[in-house]
Amino acid sequence: xxxxxxxxxxxxxxxxxxxxxxxxxxxxxxxxxxxxxxxxxxxxxxxxxxxxxxxxxxxxxxxxxxxxxxxxxxxxxxxxxxxxxxxxxxxxxxxxxxxxxxxxxxxxxxxxxxxxxxxxxxxxxxxxxxxxxxxxxxxxxxxxxxxxxxxxxxxxxxxxxxxxxxxxxxxxxxxxxxxxxxxxxxxxxxxxxx
Amino acid sequence: xxxxxxxxxxxxxxxxxxxxxxxxxxxxxxxxxxxxxxxxxxxxxxxxxxxxxxxxxxxxxxxxxxxxxxxxxxxxxxxxxxxxxxxxxxxxxxxxxxxxxxxxxxxxxxxxxxxxxxxxxxxxxxxxxxxxxxxxxxxxxxxxxxxxxxxxxxxxxxxxxxxxxxxxxxxxxxxxxxxxxxxxxxxxxxxxxxxxxxxxxxxxxxxxxxxxxxxxxxxxxxxxxxxxxxxxxxxxxxxxxxxxxxxxxxxxxxxxxxxxxxxxxxxxxxxxxxxxxxxxxxxxxxxxxxxxxxxxxxxxxxxxxxxxxxxxxxxxxxxxxxxxxxxxxxxxxxxxxxxxxxxxxxxxxxxxxxxxxxxxxxxxxxxxxxxxxxxxxxxxxxxxxxxxxxxxxxxxxxxxxxxxxxxxx
Numbered sequence: 212x213x214x215x216x217x218x219x220x221x222x223x224x225x226x227x228x229x230x231x232x233x234x235x236x237x238x239x240x241x242x243x244x245x246x247x248x249x250x251x252x253x254x255x256x257x258x259x260x261x262x263x264x265x266x267x268x269x270x271x272x273x274x275x276x277x278x279x280x281x282x283x284x285x286x287x288x289x290x291x292x293x294x295x296x297x298x299x300x301x302x303x304x305x306x307x308x309x310x311x312x313x314x315x316x317x318x319x320x321x322x323x324x325x326x327x328x329x330x331x332x333x334x335x336x337x338x339x340x341x342x343x344x345x346x347x348x349x350x351x352x353x354x355x356x357x358x359x360x361x362x363x364x365x366x367x368x369x370x371x372x373x374x375x376x377x378x379x380x381x382x383x384x385x386x387x388x389x390x391x392x393x394x395x396x397x398x399x400x401x402x403x404x405x
Numbered sequence: 406x407x408x409x410x411x412x413x414x415x416x417x418x419x420x421x422x423x424x425x426x427x428x429x430x431x432x433x434x435x436x437x438x439x440x441x442x443x444x445x446x447x448x449x450x451x452x453x454x455x456x457x458x459x460x461x462x463x464x465x466x467x468x469x470x471x472x473x474x475x476x477x478x479x480x481x482x483x484x485x486x487x488x489x490x491x492x493x494x495x496x497x498x499x500x501x502x503x504x505x506x507x508x509x510x511x512x513x514x515x516x517x518x519x520x521x522x523x524x525x526x527x528x529x530x531x532x533x534x535x536x537x538x539x540x541x542x543x544x545x546x547x548x549x550x551x552x553x554x555x556x557x558x559x560x561x562x563x564x565x566x567x568x569x570x571x572x573x574x575x576x577x578x579x580x581x582x583x584x585x586x587x588x589x590x591x592x593x594x595x596x597x598x599x600x601x602x603x604x605x606x607x608x609x610x611x612x613x614x615x616x617x618x619x620x621x622x623x624x625x626x627x628x629x630x631x632x633x634x635x636x637x638x639x640x641x642x643x644x645x646x647x648x649x650x651x652x653x654x655x656x657x658x659x660x661x662x663x664x665x666x667x668x669x670x671x672x673x674x675x676x677x678x679x680x681x682x683x684x685x686x687x688x689x690x691x692x693x694x695x696x697x698x699x700x701x702x703x704x705x706x707x708x709x710x711x712x713x714x715x716x717x718x719x720x721x722x723x724x725x726x727x728x729x730x731x732x733x734x735x736x737x738x739x740x741x742x743x744x745x746x747x748x749x750x751x752x753x754x755x756x757x758x759x760x761x762x763x764x765x766x767x768x769x770x771x772x773x774x775x776x777x778x779x780x781x782x783x784x785x786x787x788x789x790x791x792x793x794x795x796x797x798x799x800x801x802x803x804x805x806x807x808x809x810x811x812x813x814x
Contacts (some may be wrong), residue, residue, distance in 0.1 A: 299691075
């Protein structure tokens with residue numbers, strides 16, 4: 212996996228974070244992501260992220276579920292094993308609608324959960340780099356990708372000038388990989404608590 | 406807020422159009438009334454009064470849905486609708502007018518003992534009929550008139566109280582304590598309306614006004630079905646007025662974010678309506694009991710077949726496929742088109758609910774239906790515009806207004 216250099220800026224206030232995001236973007240830096248303890252409304256717009264296509268995927272999964280249900284039930288009840296149920300026609304669409312609906316929902320739900328995990332690079336046994344432990348607690352952590360030409364000192368100064376309480380440079384895997392967390396990498400280890 | 410246009414001035418074209426619609430509608434209404442309604446042919450009488458009945462009931466329930474929207478939003482302490490609440494209020498001012506018309510029509514039908522519309526008005530038939538005898542405690546003229554009058558009076562009164570408390574938000578800025586008290590009082594007032602709404606629209610009123618046309622038949626889904634139908638049409642009407650006002654340069658505080666949420670209501674309640682439609686249909690289809698299937702006999706297999714499936718197409722498939730996308734709900738043109746389509750679709754729904762039972766042999770959709778529709782639409786446009794012009798467009802000191810301005814979807 213490719214190692215990359217990142218500049219990390221930590222903010223303790225979302226009112227400071229938003230102007231800082233704007234400043235960093237106008238300065239021409241590429242923000243990899245901002246890790247926040249909770250969902251911050253409007254941050255995706257501020258970061259200029261494109262709209263997720265998760266719902267399009269959901270629609271496709273749903274349609275797949277509908278098709279599966281309609282073709283399976285109609286084949287079973289008209290071709291494979293026709294049964295006389297209360298004198299109803301073999302092709303009894305109203306009676307199938309609940310099952311068609313349920314299968315649509317099932318396909319869409321399961322499919323979207325798996326897609327979501329894939330997009331967020333989440334899976335059992337997968338390891339990801341933590342830029343700052345307090346991102347899950349009370350810090351807004353902005354991670355900026357560096358290129359060969361990036362002057363990290365300038366960038367750190369820019370972040371500090373825009374209200375970052377802590378800045379540093381980290382070299383990390385940019386994606387995800389299989390493995391376990393290192394022992395000293397545990398959250399809330401003794402060293403950190405002391 | 407200096408740049409906000411608070412005062413609506415009714416455009417001349419709107420007046421012209423509404424007067425034209427009222428003129429055409431009134432002409433059709435009066436012509437129909439004297440040739441059919443007061444004519445000697447009983448069939449024609451049923452045609453006329455049935456048509457007038459479903460139109461007036463539809464528009465009463467649709468305008469009342471605007472007040473229902475305001476009340477449940479107030480109850481849930483929703484803030485996003487504050488920026489266009491005056492539109493919903495303006496639509497709800499029509500409740501006394503339209504329900505007054507409904508009351509007159511129903512009174513005429515009941516007092517003239519038109520048992521071709523309400524079979525249970527025929528005292529001799531009821532005496533010989535064990536089913537109708539069993540329902541006589543509910544389906545009798547005295548109870549019908551008292552309950553209808555009470556319902557209409559209280560809808561109008563509780564709605565009026567809600568609109569009055571909204572006007573208090575125009576006077577002066579509120580401090581935290583006043584704002585809190587104001588919210589509590591608004592919630593109490595909306596509570597009165599909601600309870601009464603539940604006892605009427607969500608239960609008894611559709612049974613009395615509409616379901617009792619098929620006096621022997623019943624469906625436990627019927628009231629919810631009627632409610633869903635009128636509520637989704639009511640949301641469409643709010644969307645339509647919001648878009649109109651935006652086009653005229655008013656309602657600066659309402660954005661595509663607000664339209665998005667109104668669009669979500671239109672989408673969600675179209676699905677809800679279908680859910681009820683299907684629950685009612687599927688159970689009756691599956692049980693296959695003649696007493697129950699008779700309701701669908703002429704609708705699914707008879708002359709009403711095209712209307713029955715058109716109903717499902719317009720009110721389910723179109724909203725499902727067209728309004729599903731986020732961008733569609735934020736597109737003013739598309740939402741306006743869908744709002745008109747949904748209003749028309751549920752008008753057709755009410756048409757088949759009433760006329761499908763009264764005129765079983767043939768579909769009567771024609772000049773009379775569209776004439777009376779034109780009358781109601783004309784009155785609606787004119788009165789909503791007047792009501793919008795009569796007070797500020799923004800409740801500018803409402804405690805929730807700021808949250809509504811910041812609303813983001």
